[in-house]
Amino acid sequence: MPVNIPSLLPQQLLPIQGVSLGIAEAGIKRPDRKDLLVMVLDGNVEVAGVFTKNRFCAAPVVVAKEHLSVAGSIRALIINTGNANAGTGEEGITYAHATCAALAKLLGCQPQQVLPFSTGVIMERLPVERIIEGLPRALSNRKSDNWFAAAQAIMTTDIVPKGVSSQIQINGATITITGIAKGSGMIHPNMATMLGYIATDANISQSLLQEMVRHVADHSFNRITVDGDTSTNDALLLIATGKANHSQIVDRENPEFSLLQNAIMGVAIQLAQMIVRDGEGATKxxxxxxxxxxxxxxxxxxxxxxxxxxxxxxxxxxxxxxxxxxxxxxxxxxxxxxxxxxxxxxxxxxxxxxxxxxxxxxxxxxxxxxxxxxxxxxxxxxxxxxxxxxxxxxxxxxxxxxxxxxxxx
The missing domain is CATH 3.10.20.340 (ArgJ beta chain, C-terminal domain)
Structure with a gap:
C-alpha cells in the first residue's frame, strides 16, 4: 500500500477557470477503465513544458515539443494510458499526429494547437482507432471540476490517484493552483515525472512560465527516484489561464513572481512525493x-x-x-x-x-x-x-x- 498518502476526495481538487476536462473508457489496454483524458483550454492560455531527455523519447513527446514550438495558442491536451506509443518509429509519430488532428476537428482548432501524451507499455502499436472513437465520449462529459476523474484516468500501475490544490492571494486576487500526476515505477526523471499537469488561473507571461516550469521541475520531480529508470514519456506541463483578476506578471524581480513560483513549487513537491510514496511495492x-x-x-x-x-x-x-x-x-x-x-x-x-x-x-x-x-x-x-x-x-x-x-x- 502507498506510504502515508491521505485519501484524496474529489472536492479537494479545485476547478481552474479556463480549463475543462473530459474522460472516457476507450479500451486502450483493457475494458472498463478510465484511460482517455481530454483537457480543453480557453483561448489565450499560456502553456509551458519540460520533457524527458531519454534519447528513445516517445512519439507523443516529439509531437508535443514540436507543437509547443510553433503553435500560437494551445487549445487542448489529449492523454491516453495503457500504451506509451514509444519505440514505435515513424508509425508512432503518424498516430500521434492523427490523434491531434481528430481532436482538433472536433474542437474546431488546428492540429498544432493540440498536445498529445501517452503512458503505458513501450514498443507496442498505439490503438489509435480506439482513441479517436473515444474522443466524442470524453468531450461529452467535460467539465471544470473533473480533476479527480482526470487523476484516475492517467494512472497505470499507480494504486491511488494523485492530486493537489492550493490557493494564494496576489494583489487582492485569489489565485488557484491545481495539479495532477501519475507515476509509480520507471521513475528517475530527468526533467519531470512520468506525467504531470499543473494549472493555475494566474496571469503570467509565457517566457516567465517556461522559466518557472524548469525551476519547479528541478526542485521537485527531478528530486525523486523509485528505481533509477528514466521513462521515455516523461512530461510536466504548466498551464496559466490568466483568468484571475490581477495584472500580468512580466518581471521575475516582481515579488508576485516569487510568490506564485513558491506556491506552484509546493504543489509540485507534494505531487512528486506522492509518486515516491506510491512507488511500485513501496513500504518506506x-x-x-x-x-x-x-x-x-x-x-x-x-x-x-x-x-x-x-x-x-x-x-x-x-x-x-x-x-x-x-x-x-x-x-x-x-x-x-x-x-x-x-x-x-x-x-x-x-x-x-x-x-x-x-x-x-x-x-x-x-x-x-x-x-x-x-x-x-x-x-x-x-x-x-x-x-x-x-x-x-x-x-x-x-x-x-x-x-x-x-x-x-
Missing part, C-alpha cells in the same frame, strides 16, 4: 539529505548512489540496519578527493558512522528502531563545503519485482 518513504559538499553536483552524486542501490533499498524493506551498504554507496559515488574520515552518517537522529567507521555512540537497537519506521531520513554530512541537496526515494520490496514481471499480463 526515504529522504536522502547530503550536506556540506563542495558542489550541488557532488551532493547529488552521493544522494543518488544511496537511493539507487538495490542493496540499500532492500535493507530498508527488511528493516535491517545493514548500514555499511550506505557507506559503500557513498564510497563509490565517484567524488574526487573524498576523505571518509570527515563524513558523518545519520539515520534520523541516530549518529551511525564517523571518522571512517561505526560511531562509538551507535548501537544496533537504535538503528533497528529507526528502520522499522515508515518514514526515514538518511543524512550524510561530507564536511567539505557549503552545498546541500535532498532527494526522495523508497525501498524495494517483493511486490516491485512482481508488478514489473507481470506488467504486460
Amino acid at each position: 518513504f526515504i529522504t536522502v539529505q547530503v550536506e556540506k559538499g563542495r558542489t550541488l553536483e557532488e551532493c547529488s552524486q552521493v544522494a543518488y548512489a544511496i537511493a539507487h542501490s538495490p542493496l540499500v533499498k532492500t535493507a530498508f524493506f527488511a528493516s535491517d540496519p545493514n548500514l555499511g551498504r550506505i557507506l559503500a554507496a557513498i564510497g563509490y559515488a565517484g567524488i574526487d578527493g573524498l576523505d571518509v574520515n570527515d563524513i558523518q552518517l545519520y539515520l534520523n537522529e541516530v549518529l551511525v558512522a564517523e571518522q571512517g567507521g561505526r560511531a562509538k555512540s551507535y548501537c544496533e537497537q537504535d538503528g533497528q528502531r529507526v528502520m522499522r519506521q515508515s518514514e526515514i531520513t538518511v543524512r550524510v554530512i561530507l564536511n567539505r563545503g557549503a552545498a546541500t541537496t535532498k532527494i526522495w526515494t523508497c525501498d524495494f520490496s517483493y511486490d516491485y519485482v512482481k508488478i514489473n514481471a507481470d506488467y504486460r499480463s
Whole structure:
C-alpha cells in the first residue's frame, strides 16, 4: 500500500477557470477503465513544458515539443494510458499526429494547437482507432471540476490517484493552483515525472512560465527516484489561464513572481512525493539529505548512489540496519578527493558512522528502531563545503519485482 498518502476526495481538487476536462473508457489496454483524458483550454492560455531527455523519447513527446514550438495558442491536451506509443518509429509519430488532428476537428482548432501524451507499455502499436472513437465520449462529459476523474484516468500501475490544490492571494486576487500526476515505477526523471499537469488561473507571461516550469521541475520531480529508470514519456506541463483578476506578471524581480513560483513549487513537491510514496511495492518513504559538499553536483552524486542501490533499498524493506551498504554507496559515488574520515552518517537522529567507521555512540537497537519506521531520513554530512541537496526515494520490496514481471499480463 502507498506510504502515508491521505485519501484524496474529489472536492479537494479545485476547478481552474479556463480549463475543462473530459474522460472516457476507450479500451486502450483493457475494458472498463478510465484511460482517455481530454483537457480543453480557453483561448489565450499560456502553456509551458519540460520533457524527458531519454534519447528513445516517445512519439507523443516529439509531437508535443514540436507543437509547443510553433503553435500560437494551445487549445487542448489529449492523454491516453495503457500504451506509451514509444519505440514505435515513424508509425508512432503518424498516430500521434492523427490523434491531434481528430481532436482538433472536433474542437474546431488546428492540429498544432493540440498536445498529445501517452503512458503505458513501450514498443507496442498505439490503438489509435480506439482513441479517436473515444474522443466524442470524453468531450461529452467535460467539465471544470473533473480533476479527480482526470487523476484516475492517467494512472497505470499507480494504486491511488494523485492530486493537489492550493490557493494564494496576489494583489487582492485569489489565485488557484491545481495539479495532477501519475507515476509509480520507471521513475528517475530527468526533467519531470512520468506525467504531470499543473494549472493555475494566474496571469503570467509565457517566457516567465517556461522559466518557472524548469525551476519547479528541478526542485521537485527531478528530486525523486523509485528505481533509477528514466521513462521515455516523461512530461510536466504548466498551464496559466490568466483568468484571475490581477495584472500580468512580466518581471521575475516582481515579488508576485516569487510568490506564485513558491506556491506552484509546493504543489509540485507534494505531487512528486506522492509518486515516491506510491512507488511500485513501496513500504518506506526515504529522504536522502547530503550536506556540506563542495558542489550541488557532488551532493547529488552521493544522494543518488544511496537511493539507487538495490542493496540499500532492500535493507530498508527488511528493516535491517545493514548500514555499511550506505557507506559503500557513498564510497563509490565517484567524488574526487573524498576523505571518509570527515563524513558523518545519520539515520534520523541516530549518529551511525564517523571518522571512517561505526560511531562509538551507535548501537544496533537504535538503528533497528529507526528502520522499522515508515518514514526515514538518511543524512550524510561530507564536511567539505557549503552545498546541500535532498532527494526522495523508497525501498524495494517483493511486490516491485512482481508488478514489473507481470506488467504486460
